[in-house]
Amino acid sequence: MNNQFEVLIVGGGNAGLSVAAQLLQNKSGLSIGIVEPSDKHYYQPAWTLVGAGEFDIADTEKNEKDYIPAGSTWIKDAVATFEPEQNQVTCKSGAKYTYKILIVAPGIQIDWQKIKGLSDTLGKNEVSSNYSFDIAPYTWELIKNFNGGVAVFTNPSTAIKCGGAPHKIMYLACDYWRKKGILDQCEVHYVSGAGVIFGVKEYAQTLEKVVADNHIHTHFGANTVAIDGKSKTVVYEQKNAEGEIVQKSLNFDMCHAVPPQSAPDFIKKAL
Numbered sequence: 001m002n003n004q005f006e007v008l009i010v011g012g013g014n015a016g017l018s019v020a021a022q023l024l025q026n027k028s029g030l031s032i033g034i035v036e037p038s039d040k041h042y043y044q045p046a047w048t049l050v051g052a053g054e055f056d057i058a059d060t061e062k063n064e065k066d067y068i069p070a071g072s073t074w075i076k077d078a079v080a081t082f083e084p085e086q087n088q089v090t091c092k093s094g095a096k097y098t099y100k101i102l103i104v105a106p107g108i109q110i111d112w113q114k115i116k117g118l119s120d121t122l123g124k125n126e127v128s129s130n131y132s133f134d135i136a137p138y139t140w141e142l143i144k145n146f147n148g149g150v151a152v153f154t155n156p157s158t159a160i161k162c163g164g165a166p167h168k169i170m171y172l173a174c175d176y177w178r179k180k181g182i183l184d185q186c187e188v189h190y191v192s193g194a195g196v197i198f199g200v201k202e203y204a205q206t207l208e209k210v211v212a213d214n215h216i217h218t219h220f221g222a223n224t225v226a227i228d229g230k231s232k233t234v235v236y237e238q239k240n241a242e243g244e245i246v247q248k249s250l251n252f253d254m255c256h257a258v259p260p261q262s263a264p265d266f267i268k269k270a271l
């Protein structure tokens, strides 16, 4: 295989594929390599709708090969290290590729382990997350079978993919419970590491109304640190009036958790 490209793209997800397609649209014949280890492409935005019972999870998984823009080269490998002095990357297989322009688009890493107990209980004990292809359908099982009680939705304090996803599923759940006639028996809590419902003022104003209409209890600056599925407890840290960080907890009948997220480890090591 050719090891030299005018443009080398790390990651063949939504960003990498759309950048490649647009570059080729502007300049056909451009030599573009896309380094992407996965056989499958996942359309993650639809996972919220899967969790809300409106979309089939199978339809969010496609073959990567069908989405590689014609004219570009798919390198089925993962980048391990960057050698910018040589305009080069080295892949896990040991293969090296050089470029004139490098585009880095490997997405964001999900750090499940940063919430104590979450990995052990995910997908069972009434704990779910739309942030996983395997688990998102379980969110719908929980919402559908909920007959009232305490529902907790968490949002981490880190940057995340889709700032709306942690609360969109909460509004969709409330809407379903309203239609089912049980919303008044549901005590819904939003435990968020952020300071406001949404960072853009215009949207926040509308969302505050949605929160009020659904009688959602909001906890801001509240960083979820542990989820225990067996005792059905979410533990979070929040500053008290004196500015000290204190631990608080909520018991739940169902919990939708959004894990902390960060740059992929191979990017962190490259900095």
Ligand SMILES: Cc1cc2nc3c(=O)[nH]c(=O)nc-3n(C[C@H](O)[C@H](O)[C@H](O)COP(=O)(O)OP(=O)(O)OC[C@H]3O[C@@H](n4cnc5c(N)ncnc54)[C@H](O)[C@@H]3O)c2cc1C
Binding pocket: 010, 011, 012, 013, 014, 015, 016, 035, 036, 037, 038, 043, 044, 045, 046, 047, 048, 077, 078, 079, 080, 105, 106, 107, 108, 130, 131, 161, 162, 164, 165, 264, 266
């Ligand atoms: C539940 C949920 C709901 C969402 N809802 C919305 C929404 O409503 N609207 C919206 O705009 N966005 C939404 N998003 C966010 C959206 O999915 C992401 O913003 C988008 O997928 C980001 O594209 P990306 O290409 O940067 O990353 P990804 O699509 O995650 O792709 C990254 C790619 O990089 C590859 N990769 C990883 N490591 C390497 C490596 N070492 N070498 C080479 N390749 C590597 C991966 O295999 C992957 O294919 C949602 C996300 C989730 C999880």
